[in-house]
Structures are given as structure tokens and as C-alpha cells.
Amino acid sequence: MQIETEFAIIGGGVAGLTAAIGLNQLGCEFLVFEQAKELKGIGAGFGLAANAMQALDLLGLKKGVEKIGFYTCSYNILDQCGNVLLAPDTKKLSRQYNQDNFTIHRADLHFYLLNQLPNENVILGKKAIHFEENAETITVSFEDGSTIKCKYLLIADGVKSPLRQQLLPHSTPRYSGYTCWRATIDKSSIQLDQGSETWGKQGRFGMTPLVGNRIYWYACVNSEANNPIFRNYTVEDLTRHFKDYHSPIPTILAKTKNEDLIWNDIIDIKPLTHLAYGNILLLGDAGHATTPNLGQGACQALEDVAVLMDELKITDSVPEAFRNFEKRRLKRTKYITDTSKRIGEISQWDNPLMVSFRNTIMKLLPARIAQSGLAQLLSVDFMKIGK
Ligand SMILES: Cc1cc2nc3c(=O)[nH]c(=O)nc-3n(C[C@H](O)[C@H](O)[C@H](O)COP(=O)(O)OP(=O)(O)OC[C@H]3O[C@@H](n4cnc5c(N)ncnc54)[C@H](O)[C@@H]3O)c2cc1C
Numbered sequence: 001m002q003i004e005t006e007f008a009i010i011g012g013g014v015a016g017l018t019a020a021i022g023l024n025q026l027g028c029e030f031l032v033f034e035q036a037k038e039l040k041g042i043g044a045g046f047g048l049a050a051n052a053m054q055a056l057d058l059l060g061l062k063k064g065v066e067k068i069g070f071y072t073c074s075y076n077i078l079d080q081c082g083n084v085l086l087a088p089d090t091k092k093l094s095r096q097y098n099q100d101n102f103t104i105h106r107a108d109l110h111f112y113l114l115n116q117l118p119n120e121n122v123i124l125g126k127k128a129i130h131f132e133e134n135a136e137t138i139t140v141s142f143e144d145g146s147t148i149k150c151k152y153l154l155i156a157d158g159v160k161s162p163l164r165q166q167l168l169p170h171s172t173p174r175y176s177g178y179t180c181w182r183a184t185i186d187k188s189s190i191q192l193d194q195g196s197e198t199w200g201k202q203g204r205f206g207m208t209p210l211v212g213n214r215i216y217w218y219a220c221v222n223s224e225a226n227n228p229i230f231r232n233y234t235v236e237d238l239t240r241h242f243k244d245y246h247s248p249i250p251t252i253l254a255k256t257k258n259e260d261l262i263w264n265d266i267i268d269i270k271p272l273t274h275l276a277y278g279n280i281l282l283l284g285d286a287g288h289a290t291t292p293n294l295g296q297g298a299c300q301a302l303e304d305v306a307v308l309m310d311e312l313k314i315t316d317s318v319p320e321a322f323r324n325f326e327k328r329r330l331k332r333t334k335y336i337t338d339t340s341k342r343i344g345e346i347s348q349w350d351n352p353l354m355v356s357f358r359n360t361i362m363k364l365l366p367a368r369i370a371q372s373g374l375a376q377l378l379s380v381d382f383m384k385i386g387k
Contacts, residue, residue, distance in 0.1 A: 005031045008140055008150035010128045011157030012039055015284025015301035017113035017122075019154055022059055022309040024117060031148065032117070033140070035127035035157070039114055040107060044182040044262065045208060045216025047072070047195070048102040051382055052299035055306040058383070061116070068112055069104035070211045072195050077362070080200030082246030085362040103195065103208050103216065105184060109298075128163055131280075138279060152318050153280045156301075159267055159289035164282055173267040175225040176291050176341070178203070178348050180218055181238060183260045187215040190248050190255070198249065199347050201355050202241055205249050217252050218292075222348055225265055234258050266291050268341065271334035276322035283308070288333035293343040294377065296336050303382045304329060310383065328386035336377065 007023055009016045012034030023030040048056075048069070056062040077086040114122065127143040131153060138153045140163075155163045159173050192215055195208030203221035210216050219238060223230055238261075239253040268289045275287045282288075284301035307328050311321035349355050 003137055003151050004149045005029055006150065007031075007152045007154060008033065008138070008148055009154040009156055010140065010163055011155070011161075011284070011286065012036070012110075012114070012122060012124070013156065013158055013284065013301070014109065014113070014298045015286070015304060016154070016156035017110065017117065018059065018061070018302060018305040019156060019283055019308065020121065021061065021113065021116045022305050022312075024121070025060070026309065026312055028312075030121060031150075032122045033126040033128060033142070033148070034122065034124050035143075037125040039110055039122075039124065044184045044218065045103050045105050045210050045214075046298055047075075047208065047295040048104060048302075049295060049299050050101060050378055052302045053100070053102055054382075055299070055302035058306045059302075059309065061113075064112055064116075065104065065109065066102075068108045068211065069102045070209060071100045071102055072208065075101065075195040075197075075208075078196050078198045078246065079359050080198060080202075080245055082198070083363075085199065085359055086365075103210055105210055105212075105214070105216070108211075128157065130166060131163055133279070151279065152322075154283050155280065155286045156283040157286055159269060159285045161282075161286040164286050167277060167280070167282075168272065171269055171272060173269050173289065176266040176268065176344055177222060178220045178344065179223045179225075179227060179230050179263070179265045180220045180292075181233065182216070182218040182262045183256045184210065184214050184216050185252060185255050185257075185260070187213055190215060190251055192248065197347075198245060199355075199359070200245055201350050201352055202244070203350070204347055205242055205245055207249070207252060215252060217256075220266065220344075220348065222350055223265075230263065233261075233263065235261065266344070268337055271330075271337050273330075274326060275329060275333075276319070276326040278319055279322075281308070281322045281325065288329075288337060290333075290337040290340045291344045293340040293347065294336060296340065296377070300333055300336060303332075306383065324386075332380075332382060332385055339377070 007030040009032045012032050020032045076084050128140050129143050130141040132139045137149045139149050141147050192209050197206040205219045207217040235256045268291045275282045283304050308325050311324045315321050
């Protein structure tokens, strides 16, 4: 059987596009297959912590990305009235990497990554539905009836990956218990210099400034999965829901347009026991989707690619590089998924007594202990883990 490309990458998100850039730099033959007909980078903003900036630096992409984002020097956790519960010392935490935290609009990052690749290597409108492996080749089938034969398969098609599901039927995403709205708005009439996340009885509300005079916000509310009431929620409903929250939350909501609201249930996958399967590798959310409570999903996708390229540089055997990648990535990504899940559970408490107890403890706890989860994550050089 004739091989049509050495590497087939399924999914043109952060993981897939960055992996493609890395393979391009190494001179490997590759094709990216993305289900969307147009790469719009759906979503709002996201934070790239110091570890992600380090990964971008290693991939030679940091300088370009810096031009389209915003460095944030502080980020506070607040109560419903706007009092500080925790002010993580992100500067101290970032010292390990000599990098700062950064925020960027997802669409801007996707366009930047896409522009680093030859057009003909990214094939849109290709939804992968199945793969078959024999001794020499892997054949991926797409929804439109076409197929591609490759030697190595990088599965980077996100948390709901049908190819991972085929490989590991028990890896169905799990629902976190809370649902989320996101949007980006123009901030000309709102003064916002730093990011924050507010933990209150009615849910969580996060906001952060972006370049181009914009604000990215998100709100998480406890709910059953796929709640039909929340499916139809409008800006007016959300403004009512968060009416008792501190300024400028009601104003930010009131300034949001209904057509800009993005709604989805928050899901992750139970940490897997393997990421490498011979000539097949799971990358990014497809391999280790986490809830967004540590803001690390995309950061981990970028770490994945930096580590994978490091391995591919030192061995001619791709399956060996995949195995070594797994050794370096499994424990760290499991730690993030587990820690993020725990933080999500605590931050979504809605019982008034529990909320009051949590907030008191958070105010009393020395910052060193309160931010130990983050410290454990950022105080380690991810490139040295498992080497
Ligand atoms: C509310 C929220 C806030 C977040 N905030 C942050 C943050 O602040 N910082 C951070 O680092 N991370 C954050 N994340 C996580 C981050 O969005 C993800 O971890 C990241 O997007 C993962 O990238 P990926 O490329 O692995 O997957 P995705 O971004 O999901 O990309 C997968 C791609 O594959 C395509 N695809 C899917 N199925 C197929 C198929 N069958 N065939 C072909 N293509 C397919 C999709 O269209 C998509 O383009 C957040 C997530 C959420 C939900």
C-alpha cells in the first residue's frame, strides 16, 4: 500500500497546528486534516501561563505570538463583593521559566499558527471518523468518503475525539457538573487592567483584558448536563443571574451581544494510562483534556509539542519518540487534570455556609499554601521531567 504522507495530523487546533509547525521545522512530511470548512478559531480568549510561553519559545514561535497578545502581571481570585480571596504571586511562580503570563484571543493564535504553515498542508472540511492499522500503514477514513494512508498518526482532534474513542472505547468525556458561557467584548467604556475570577454563590465569573481594547469573560454555573434552560440563556438571563456580583460584572454582561455568546458544558477525560500506541500518538485535549480551572489545557498542548519535537530530534525511531513522549507527559498531564477537577469542585460550591467557610479559609491561608497547586505546576521545568 502506498503511503500518501508520513505524518497525518487529525485536528487543526492549538495542538495540531503547533505539531505541524514543529514537523515542518524538522523537515518531516505531514498533512493536517481539520473538520471545519474554515478555521475561525472559535472561542474567546485564553491565558497562556509561563510554561506555555516557554514551549512557544522552544518552538521559535514566542516572538510572533507576543505581538498579538497581552502580558498580565497579576490575577486575583475575588469574592462576590469584589474582596480579594487570593492574589497568586504569578511573577514568583513564573521565575522558573523567566517568562510571564500572557492572554490572547483564540482566533488570533489560530490564525498566527495557520500562517506559519504552507496552505497545501492544511486540508479543511475533513472530519475523521475511523482508522485502520496494518503492519506498515494507517488508513484514516473521513466523513466525505475519502481516505488517507500515513505511516504515523497524530490524533489531536480535541476532547470529543472520535479516533481516541475508537482506540479506547471507555474514554468517553466526563461532565464536570457546571456549564460555561464565554464572550469577548469591546472594553472602551470599562476600566479593566488585570484579570480576575470571582467565586460566588451563583457561580464563577472570570474576566481578563485582551489586546485591541477587548475583554474576554467567562461564567460557570452549576447545572445538570446539556440543560435545555441554559441552552437558551441570553445575555439578559445572565445579567439577571449575576446581578448581585461586584462591578464591572453586570456592565460587562450588559455590553455583550447575544450572538457573541458561546455556551458549552465543561468536560474532561479521566486520565489515560497511555498516550502512545505504536505508530499512533494522542496529543493535546485528545490525550489529556482537563477542566479549564488551572487555565492549562492549551498550555499542555504546547508543552506536548515542545517535548515531542525534542524526542523526534534525538531518535530516528518515531515509535520510540512516541514512547519517550508518553514517559515525559503522562504524570504531569494527570496531575493537571486531577488538580483542576478538584479546584473546580471547590470553586463551584453554592451552599452559602460552605461558600462562607471556603472564603474565610482562603483569606487566612498563607499564599504559599493556597497557591501550592499552581506552584507545583510552574516551579518545575517541564522539559526536564522524565529525562
Ligand atoms: C471555557 C474554557 C476556557 C479555557 N481557558 C483556557 C486557558 O485560559 N488557558 C489554556 O491553556 N487552556 C484553556 N482552555 C483549554 C483549551 O481551550 C484547550 O485545552 C485547547 O484548545 C486544546 O487544544 P487542542 O488542539 O488539543 O484541541 P481543540 O482546541 O479542541 O482542537 C481540536 C480541533 O480538531 C478539530 N476536530 C475535532 N474533531 C475532528 C475530527 N473528527 N476530524 C478532524 N478534525 C476534528 C476541531 O474542529 C478543532 O479544530 C479552556 C477551555 C475551555 C472550555
